Amino acid sequence: MKLSVKSDYAARAVLWLSQHYQEGGARTVEEMASTQGIPPNYLVQILIELKSAQIVKSQRGKAGGYLLARPPAKISFGDVLRCVHGETFDSPGLSDAQCPAELRHAWRQLRDAVNTTANAVTFQQLVEAGADKAKMYDI
Amino acid sequence: MKLSVKSDYAARAVLWLSQHYQEGGARTVEEMASTQGIPPNYLVQILIELKSAQIVKSQRGKAGGYLLARPPAKISFGDVLRCVHGETFDSPGLSDAQCPAELRHAWRQLRDAVNTTANAVTFQQLVEAGADKAKMYDI
DNA sequence: TCGCTTTTAACGGAAAGTTTCACGCGCAAG
DNA sequence: CTTGCGCGTGAAACTTTCCGTTAAAAGCGA
Numbered sequence: 001m002k003l004s005v006k007s008d009y010a011a012r013a014v015l016w017l018s019q020h021y022q023e024g025g026a027r028t029v030e031e032m033a034s035t036q037g038i039p040p041n042y043l044v045q046i047l048i049e050l051k052s053a054q055i056v057k058s059q060r061g062k063a064g065g066y067l068l069a070r071p072p073a074k075i076s077f078g079d080v081l082r083c084v085h086g087e088t089f090d091s092p093g094l095s096d097a098q099c100p101a102e103l104r105h106a107w108r109q110l111r112d113a114v115n116t117t118a119n120a121v122t123f124q125q126l127v128e129a130g131a132d133k134a135k136m137y138d139i
Numbered sequence: 140m141k142l143s144v145k146s147d148y149a150a151r152a153v154l155w156l157s158q159h160y161q162e163g164g165a166r167t168v169e170e171m172a173s174t175q176g177i178p179p180n181y182l183v184q185i186l187i188e189l190k191s192a193q194i195v196k197s198q199r200g201k202a203g204g205y206l207l208a209r210p211p212a213k214i215s216f217g218d219v220l221r222c223v224h225g226e227t228f229d230s231p232g233l234s235d236a237q238c239p240a241e242l243r244h245a246w247r248q249l250r251d252a253v254n255t256t257a258n259a260v261t262f263q264q265l266v267e268a269g270a271d272k273a274k275m276y277d278i
Numbered sequence: 279t280c281g282c283t284t285t286t287a288a289c290g291g292a293a294a295g296t297t298t299c300a301c302g303c304g305c306a307a308g
Numbered sequence: 309c310t311t312g313c314g315c316g317t318g319a320a321a322c323t324t325t326c327c328g329t330t331a332a333a334a335g336c337g338a
Contacts, residue, residue: 001142012238060304091146102266107147126242
C-alpha cells in the first residue's frame with residue numbers, strides 16, 4: 001500500500017509551519033516551497049485543502065501568507081492525512097457487500113490501527129523531537 | 140489512503156482457499172471467481188502473483204486448479220498485502236532525503252503499526268471467526 | 279491425441295496523481 | 309486611490325497506476 005507524495009508534502013508544510021508557530025507571522029508559499037523542495041503551484045492546492053479543513057489559515061495582500069489555524073499540539077498526523085486523502089485507511093472490502101464478513105473484520109482492524117496511531121502523533125511532538133535532535137549537535 | 144480492489148480480491152481468494160484447505164483438492168479459478176464475485180481474468184493475474192510468493196500452488200490439467208501452499212495458520216494478512224502491493228505501508232517520505240528526519244520518524248511509526256497488526260492476523264483466525272458466526276445461526 | 283486447466287504476454291480504456299499555466303481577487307503601504 | 313505583492317481558482321497537459329480483456333502457449337490426464 002503506497003500512498004502518494006501529496007500527503008508527504010502536506011505533512012512537511014504543516015511541520016514547517018509548526019516550527020515557526022511561535023514567531024506568529026505569516027509565511028509565504030514561495031518560501032515554504034523552496035525550503036521544503038515542493039513544486040510551488042502544487043503546494044498551493046494542498047494548502048487550500050488544508051485551509052478548508054481548518055488546519056491552516058491565510059492572509060492576503062502584502063505580508064500575506066499562511067500560518068497554523070491552531071497550536072501544533074492540537075494538530076495530529078491523522079488530521080493531515082484525513083484532509084489530503086479521504087480517510088487515513090480505506091479498502092474497497094470495507095464497503096463492498098460481496099466481501100465476506102470475517103474479511104471485513106480484518107480490514108477494520110487495520111483501519112483502526114492506523115487511525116489510533118495517526119491520531120496519537122501530534123506536530124508538537126514532532127517539533128520537539130526535531131529540536132532535541134538539534135540540541136544534541138550543539139554540544 | 141485508499142488501497143485498490145486488488146488486495147481485497149487477493150484476500151478473498153486466500154480466505155476461500157483457506158476455508159477449503161481441509162478437503163485437500165485443487166479448486167479451479169472459475170469456481171473461485173464466480174463464488175467470490177471477482178472478474179476471472181483479473182483473478183488469474185492475482186493468483187499468479189500469489190503463487191510466485193509461495194502463498195498458493197497450482198496443478199495443471201484435468202482436475203487442476205489452485206490450493207494453499209501451506210496451512211492457513213502460517214499465512215498472515217501481511218503476507219498477502221506484501222505480495223500484491225510492494226509493502227504493507229509505504230510513503231515517499233520514507234525514501235526521500237528531502238523529508239525532514241522527524242517526519243520520517245512519524246512515517247515509520249505508521250508503517251510499523253500496520254506491519255505488526257497485519258502480521259498478527261492469520262487466515263486460520265479468519266476461518267475460525269467465520270465458522271463461529273455460522274454456528275450461531277445454526278441454533 | 280484431445281480436452282481441460284494453468285501460464286504468460288500484451289493491449290487498452292479509465293481513473294488518479296502530479297505539475298504547470300494564466301488570470302482574477304484582496305489587502306496594505308505609499 | 310493606485311499599485312504591488314501574494315493568495316485564490318480553474319483548467320490544461322502529462323504521467324502513472326488501476327482494472328479488466330484478449331489471445332496464444334504449454335502442461336497434465338484420459
